[in-house]
Amino acid sequence: MRPRFGWYGDDFTGATDTLATWAEHGHRALLFLRAPTPAQLAAAGPLDAIGLAGTTRAMPPAAAAAELDKAGSLFAALKVELLHYKCCSTFDSAPDVGSIGVAVKTLRRHFRNPFVPVVGGQPNLGRYCLFGNLFAAAGSGGAVHRIDRHPTMSVHPVTPMLEADLCRHLGAQGLEQIALIDYRAYENGIDGQLDACLRSAPDAVLLDVAHEADLSVIGRLIMYRLEHGPMLAVGPSSVARALAVVSQAAAQDIPRQTARRDGPVLALVGSLSPVTRAQVAVASGYQRIDVEPARLLDEPAYADGIRRLAVTGLAQGNVMLVTAADRAAPMEQVAVATGQLLGAVLSEARVLRIVIAGGDTSSRAVAALDVWGLSYRAPMVPGAPLCRIHSDDAKLDGLDIVLKGGQMGPVSFFADVLSA
Numbered sequence: 001m002r003p004r005f006g007w008y009g010d011d012f013t014g015a016t017d018t019l020a021t022w023a024e025h026g027h028r029a030l031l032f033l034r035a036p037t038p039a040q041l042a043a044a045g046p047l048d049a050i051g052l053a054g055t056t057r058a059m060p061p062a063a064a065a066a067e068l069d070k071a072g073s074l075f076a077a078l079k080v081e082l083l084h085y086k087c088c089s090t091f092d093s094a095p096d097v098g099s100i101g102v103a104v105k106t107l108r109r110h111f112r113n114p115f116v117p118v119v120g121g122q123p124n125l126g127r128y129c130l131f132g133n134l135f136a137a138a139g140s141g142g143a144v145h146r147i148d149r150h151p152t153m154s155v156h157p158v159t160p161m162l163e164a165d166l167c168r169h170l171g172a173q174g175l176e177q178i179a180l181i182d183y184r185a186y187e188n189g190i191d192g193q194l195d196a197c198l199r200s201a202p203d204a205v206l207l208d209v210a211h212e213a214d215l216s217v218i219g220r221l222i223m224y225r226l227e228h229g230p231m232l233a234v235g236p237s238s239v240a241r242a243l244a245v246v247s248q249a250a251a252q253d254i255p256r257q258t259a260r261r262d263g264p265v266l267a268l269v270g271s272l273s274p275v276t277r278a279q280v281a282v283a284s285g286y287q288r289i290d291v292e293p294a295r296l297l298d299e300p301a302y303a304d305g306i307r308r309l310a311v312t313g314l315a316q317g318n319v320m321l322v323t324a325a326d327r328a329a330p331m332e333q334v335a336v337a338t339g340q341l342l343g344a345v346l347s348e349a350r351v352l353r354i355v356i357a358g359g360d361t362s363s364r365a366v367a368a369l370d371v372w373g374l375s376y377r378a379p380m381v382p383g384a385p386l387c388r389i390h391s392d393d394a395k396l397d398g399l400d401i402v403l404k405g406g407q408m409g410p411v412s413f414f415a416d417v418l419s420a
Contacts, residue, residue: 003050005243006080008071008107010057010087010098012363013384013403016374018086018237020385022049023376025244030390031374033366035074040372043390049240050078053374055363057088057098058158058332064099065106072110082222082231082243083111088359089127089236089383090136090147090407091120091166092159093173101173104204104234111232114198115225118178119218119235119242120166121209124382125408127236129208132180133164139275140381140410152273152407158331166206175203183208186217194221209238219246237383263352265418266310267320268342270335270361273406279357283414286320287313293329296337303337307344314349318418323361335360339368346396353400354389355417362403371396380420383408 005022009015015031022029027048032040035052044050052071056064075083085103087093093100104116120129126137126144134147148154148164163169167178179197181190197205207218219242222233233239269280280288289309295302306321313319323338335358342365346354356362373390377400380386384404391397402417410416 002079003047004081004247005049005084005240006075006078006082007049007051007084007086007240008068008075009051009053010085010103011055011359012053012366013359013405013408014086014088014236015051015053016385016387016403017383018084018240019051019374019387020376020379021237021240022244024379027244029376031387033371033373035070036372044373050080053363053366055360055367056103057093058360058363060097061095061099061102064102068103068106069109072107076110076230080230081226082233083107084239085232085234086239087234087236088405089122089125089238090150090153090161091134091169092153092156092161094159095173098159099173100170100234101175104175104232107232111230113225113229113231114201115194115228115231116204117218117222117233117235117239118166118170118204118206119209119215119233119238120206122236122238122241123209123212124241125236127238128210129166129206130210131182131208132167132206134166135164139278139407152275157272157327170204177202179205181205181207183210183214186214190217190221191224194225204234215242216245218242219244223247263350264314265318265353265355266314266342266345266349266351267318267355267357267414267417268338268361268365269320269322269357270338270365271358271406272325275409276357276404276406278411279409279413280320280322282411283320285415285418286318287316288320288322289313291321291323291338291341293323293326293334293337296323296341297329297333303341307341307348310345311349314345314351320414331360332364335364336368339365343368350395351399353402353417355402355404355414357404357406359405366401366403369396374401378420381409381413381416386420
């Protein structure tokens with residue numbers, strides 16, 4: 001049975017949130033970390049939704065376009081009816097890195113439905129879109145800020161959000177004609193308003209999300225419009241939330257996989273977000289090992305010493321590797337180096353669970369491992385589920401893994417990971 005829905009995650013953390021969304025609504029789903037082989041597709045079995053984790057959030061336009069053209073061809077060959085380009089729920093992106101505009105223009109060549117919905121919020125994560133303007137909570141349950149005044153996202157080191165109007169924000173990335181349907185239309189005549197919008201052949205249609213109930217309206221609208229051909233949809237995991245509640249799952253009551261309980265936890269913290277750093281500050285139950293990014297990049301002996309410390313620590317209990325705040329060190333190079341460090345530690349140490357905090361860190365770190373897929377195991381916190389690793393390496397296959405974005409989770413997150 002071919003999957004009806006597909007998603008491409010612009011980073012690994014968000015891709016796992018979409019995986020959890022489909023699985024928690026009773027759909028069979030699996031997230032691949034690279035284009036699957038026929039053997040891996042066969043091992044996955046029948047799927048309702050199939051995902052591919054990527055790193056386009058950190059890519060310049062030409063590299064992202066090349067990556068996404070291959071992904072679009074893959075999903076088109078699988079004959080999915082809807083491809084979801086999963087971007088961050090804060091839409092942080094820019095014309096020169098992580099461009100959502102480039103993603104839409106590239107993927108639309110493979111999915112030509114005239115309706116390209118952009119779902120603008122995700123209420124379960126504290127993300128709201130009102131009259132086309134994006135708002136986001138600062139941390140779990142924190143105060144809600146307009147995104148251009150958000151204490152973290154407005155000063156993001158790579159893609160600061162300086163514009164709250166998503167039509168303007170995406171317009172700067174090449175989507176010059178975006179229609180807006182605000183939340184007032186959901187109570188009367190949304191189909192008629194959409195028809196009027198589509199007469200001008202817009203690049204995309206932005207849909208407000210003020211509260212969770214809006215998603216069922218959006219989901220029904222999208223499902224109805226699939227009759228016009230395979231569709232591209234854009235947004236955070238709220239796209240999957242909208243579809244999952246209105247689509248019929250092929251399999252119901254899918255049993256959750258029982259988590260293993262027989263080993264230590266290895267945490268890798270690369271995020272510099274104040275939310276994550278507050279979580280680290282109160283974390284207990286771990287041996288903390290601080291990592292200096294500049295030395296990790298420049299001194300092989302230093303990296304080897306950190307590896308030996310971590311391996312020794314894991315023989316005694318849980319270990320947390322924490323990269324220091326070093327704005328001078330190139331962030332992408334640091335993410336790659338920490339991924340290599342993680343792989344080196346795991347080649348020697350036996351662990352129960354891997355936890356990685358930080359979007360770029362998660363993407364680069366997991367890519368450094370011999371892992372081809374992730375499936376959902378159980379809920380952890382919104383936006384960061386507990387997953388199971390699929391690998392041809394017997395030491396990695398079956399391990400628990402949690403990938404957490406910088407803004408996700410309560411202050412007790414790292415303690416919660418130990419008790420789950």
